[in-house]
Amino acid sequence: MSVATMQEKLKRIDRSKTFQGFVIFVIVVSALSIGAHTYQLPLWLEQSLWALDIAITVFFLVELIIRYMASESAKGFFSQGWNIFDTIIVIGSLVPLGGSTILLARLLRIFRVLRLVSMVPELRMLINALLKAIPRMGYIALLMFVIFYIYGAVGSMFFAHINDFLWGDVSIAMLTLFRVSTFESWTSIMYETMEVYPLSWIYYLSFIFLTTFTFLNMMVGAVLDVMGEESRIMNEEKALAKQVQQPEIDSCHVAPASAAEVQKLHDKIDELTVMLNKLKSN
The missing domain is CATH 1.20.120.350 (Voltage-gated potassium channels. Chain C)
Known part of the structure; x- marks a missing residue:
């Protein structure tokens, strides 16, 4: 072999x-x-x-x-x-x-x-889309970090004397804000600061609107955009593979000649035989 x-x-x-x-x-x-x-x-x-x-x-x-x-x-x-x-x-x-x-x-x-x-091709497509979306998501994450830092600094300045464990410095305040953005018992944090600053709910709601409702949806949109592009590429590759395989299949399955075509071939052979006989006799 x-x-x-x-x-x-x-x-x-x-x-x-x-x-x-x-x-x-x-x-x-x-x-x-x-x-x-x-x-x-x-x-x-x-x-x-x-x-x-x-x-x-x-x-x-x-x-x-x-x-x-x-x-x-x-x-x-x-x-x-x-x-x-x-x-x-x-x-x-x-x-x-x-x-x-x-x-x-x-x-x-x-x-x-x-x-x-x-x-699994579909899983490969998802991973490829995620990897290609990382650069776009990086800029969104950088912007989110800026928002977290600004709100963390503001929260540390205003709320540190209320709860030093949650707002002691900017880094701890950013962790607290991450907890707020995931909706993990964020209302208890808000009500604690509202006892001192009744309008502090504006701080929390504006932060949640910017991070959870805006930036996270932007990340989802970036992933879906790349995923749609990867899905289109995968479908084009499948279609191209079928086109490459189709000629091979067609060449292996040649349609048989019809009875009329066979008869025409016999007639041509008879005509050629008569012509050859005439040439030999001459």
Whole structure:
């Protein structure tokens, strides 16, 4: 068997929905086995789970080798970030379970669950959208920090003598404001300051309006905008893949000739035969 033939077979296996579905199933089983290790289990079940863990690790290694050999080149394989991610996870899973490394090995095996992200295109799209939205979210977060700092400084100046634990300095005041922005018992904080400053509710409501209702919605909008773009790109790639596969399918399924076309072909052959006979007689 030639290298090209083997590579083509490995490509078919790698792209097979059955194979990909089985990989996802193994990932789910791996996640369940990791969770099972956190319980107090009988010795025989613990040993069975360790054997299962070894089998899962070997399967992930074989699956990664299949994907590597199915790729056109090593450079093409490692040019994709998700392949690098999967390689790191699989190599980390090869750390032996024993001795002083047992805790490290268990921690590395937990991250095998993240392989589910690289296997499901929709999850990859969500992660890509989140990563691309980080720069936009960074500017929004910077603006939120400025608002937090201003309100924290104001709150520390006005409310420190009311409750030094919540408003003692600007950093503590910013933590208190973060609590307010998450609506964690923020009314009790407000009512405490309203006993001294009856109009302090304006301070809290304006802060909540700016942070929770405005900036957080801006963050959601930035993520949704990038997510829509990533969804469009993914749909275009799927459509392009179908267009590439369609000519191959059409070439493998050539329509048979009709009876009329066969008869015409016979007539042409008869005419050519008569002409050849005339040429021979001349």
